[in-house]
Amino acid sequence: MKKSGRRSIHISIAKQRLSLKRGRSTERTFPVSTSKFGLGMEEGSMKTPLGRFRVAEKIGDGMPIETAYMSREPIHATAKILRAEDLVMSRILWLDGLEPRNANSYSRYIYIHGTNHEDQIGQPASHGCIRMKNADVAELFNLVNVDTRVVIAAPRAKAPNARKTRNPLPRRNDPPK
Secondary structure, three states, rough: OOOOOOOOEEOOOOEEEEEEEEEEEEEEEEOEEEEEEEEEOOOOOOOOOOOEEEEEEOOOOOOOOHHHHHHHHOEEEOOOHHOOOOOOEEEEEEEOOOHHHHHHOOOEEEEEEEEHHHHHOOOOOOOEHHHEHHHHHHHHHHHHOOOEEEEEEOOOOOOOOOOOOOOOOOOOOOOOO
């Protein structure tokens, strides 16, 4: 039998989607929210970094799905805090950059995590991390291991002089040329 390959995570900034893959096959997809400040690797920028990463740490195993975290420690989140604050919720997959350009991602505390703002999932709204719905990140957490590879892909740039190409074949009602 052929080996099915390792699992990896692919995040599309353009689609605001996270895909869990095994080899080339997509097993699951989830909506996400990337940074409302755009893309970048600069310290303090609150931008989502790009490139290749690995899951360096998994935090929250066995905790209730509604658990909120501050500095990666569980806290008691009151209704007031849940309304007012931008919280890391449910589970944390802490990313470590594997390229010189994103090597500071771990020290920037870039995570894939749950949120108390699930209504914003599907659009750029985070402060640099990859936000997911709490049930989705809990499911993903159980499907991946430390060292799982992660790719965060930028939208493809359009060619500056790209034009739509016309179909060179005449349609049935077109007069011959």
